[in-house]
Amino acid sequence: MSKKAELLKLIPxxxxxxxxxxxxxxxxxxxxxALYSAxxxxxxxxxxxxxxxANFKKMRSVIDAEMPGMYLGVGTIKDGAMAQTFIDxxxxxxxxxxxxxxxxxxxxxxxxxxxxxCMTPSEIIKAETLGAKMVKLFPGxxxxxxxxxAIKELFPNLLFMPTGGVxxxxxxxxxxxKAGVCAVGMGSKLVSKDVMENKKYSELTASTKxxxxxxxxxxx
Numbered sequence: 001m002s003k004k005a006e007l008l009k010l011i012p013x014x015x016x017x018x019x020x021x022x023x024x025x026x027x028x029x030x031x032x033x034a035l036y037s038a039x040x041x042x043x044x045x046x047x048x049x050x051x052x053x054a055n056f057k058k059m060r061s062v063i064d065a066e067m068p069g070m071y072l073g074v075g076t077i078k079d080g081a082m083a084q085t086f087i088d089x090x091x092x093x094x095x096x097x098x099x100x101x102x103x104x105x106x107x108x109x110x111x112x113x114x115x116x117x118c119m120t121p122s123e124i125i126k127a128e129t130l131g132a133k134m135v136k137l138f139p140g141x142x143x144x145x146x147x148x149x150a151i152k153e154l155f156p157n158l159l160f161m162p163t164g165g166v167x168x169x170x171x172x173x174x175x176x177x178k179a180g181v182c183a184v185g186m187g188s189k190l191v192s193k194d195v196m197e198n199k200k201y202s203e204l205t206a207s208t209k210x211x212x213x214x215x216x217x218x219x220x
Contacts, residue, residue: 004113007071007093008133010042012159012182015215018208019044019075019095019163020191021052027196028055029062034201035191038208042071044095044185047082053089060090073113080106087112097138099123104130115161119143121151124158134159136185140176141165148179161185168207170214177218186211 001009011017018035020043022028028045035043045056056074063070074086075095080102083094087106093113096103100116107114108131116127117138127135135155137143140162148160162176163185176184190211195204 002111003071003092004111004133007042007073007113008159010071011134011161014041014212015177015183015219016040016190016208016211017042017044017073017161017163017183017185018190019046019185019187020196021046021048021076022055022196023049023051025051025055025058027199029059030199030201031191031196031204032059032062032067034204035208036067036070038205039212040208041069042073042092044073044075046075046187047086048076053085056086056091057089064090077103079103083107083114095136097136099127099130101130104132117163121154124151124155128155128158132158134161134182137162137181139164140185145175145179148176148181152180159183163187165189168211173211173214174218177215184215 063072071092073093074091077083077094077096083103083106087110094107095115097117104114115134115136116132117136118124118127124135135158137160141164159182161183162181166184166186168189
């Protein structure tokens with residue numbers, strides 16, 4: 001099975017994609033370890049600060065040395081050159097905040113999964129035409145589960161994942177899964193500023209396990 005196929009299986013199985021950025025390298029690595037110990041096997045590190053690339057490279061080396069079965073994706077990629085930079089740094093997949101053709105081209109050249117951010121049916125149609133297999137509904141809190149329900153039947157061959165404002169709350173998560181998503185992206189509602197700045201790693205592990213349990217119970 002190709003890495004792309006593995007990820008298209010793993011992300012829906014996991015049901016949640018934690019995403020974060022923090023300027024400090026050590027904290028970035030410790031957050032990664034806390035998520036891994038909770039049972040997470042893929043994480044999106046967002047490209048949102050000057051330290052992102054250096055931190056990503058360090059995280060990649062720690063994963064390769066200590067975390068079997070862990071995949072590291074990169075988010076907030078807005079052009080093909082940046083996609084190439086992170087692929088060279090060992091990114092397992094690329095996630096964009098919007099629909100970026102140059103990123104699709106670079107990812108396809110390397111046979112790497114790319115996940116575009118879309119907000120309208122027109123963008124989703126274009127993403128599908130470009131070969132996307134999974135689409136990030138962004139911003140999720142603006143679109144809502146009702147949007148997912150309304151468009152789901154139009155795109156039977158696509159996987160959808162909302163990101164932005166997904167709450168660590170059974171009702172919120174259940175609403176999205178009932179609407180037809182394959183997973184939910186969770187950033188600050190899971191990996192909060194408080195957790196990162198105050199190094200509350202055990203708290204993060206516990207809340208991540210809680211999120212995984214919620215999703216597991218919804219699938220029974």
